[in-house]
Amino acid sequence: MKKIVALFLIISLVLSCSKEDDNLSKVIEVRINLSNTLDYQYSIGGNYKEDDIIEITTQASHYVVSELIVTENGYAFYTYKPQSGYLGADYVEFTSEKIIDSESNQTQTNTYKFSFNILE
Numbered sequence: 567m568k569k570i571v572a573l574f575l576i577i578s579l580v581l582s583c584s585k586e587d588d589n590l591s592k593v594i595e596v597r598i599n600l601s602n603t604l605d606y607q608y609s610i611g612g613n614y615k616e617d618d619i620i621e622i623t624t625q626a627s628h629y630v631v632s633e634l635i636v637t638e639n640g641y642a643f644y645t646y647k648p649q650s651g652y653l654g655a656d657y658v659e660f661t662s663e664k665i666i667d668s669e670s671n672q673t674q675t676n677t678y679k680f681s682f683n684i685l686e
Contacts (some may be wrong), residue, residue: 610642624659656682
């Protein structure tokens, strides 16, 4: 009986470790000083497919434009334009989850955190 329990624990440990390895993740923090008359655009990268997820999780508060766009060829970027006349801080956060290998179910998850300092 002890051997069965030990074997079960070893199998559980191996499976839990392999699941952690299946998901790669990182956090990208960006601080931007931006004139309130300018737009900002950030390239997220390419090779996004239909099953990949890219979404804003915390929307900016003082914006005219704050959006994620994925083009037909799979290229993704974020665009921000502050409200006219606004001075101060703004913040947006978004995530992207891209399937790296569908056979092994491996994904790459990135969290982007943008802190804007809007200036004259």
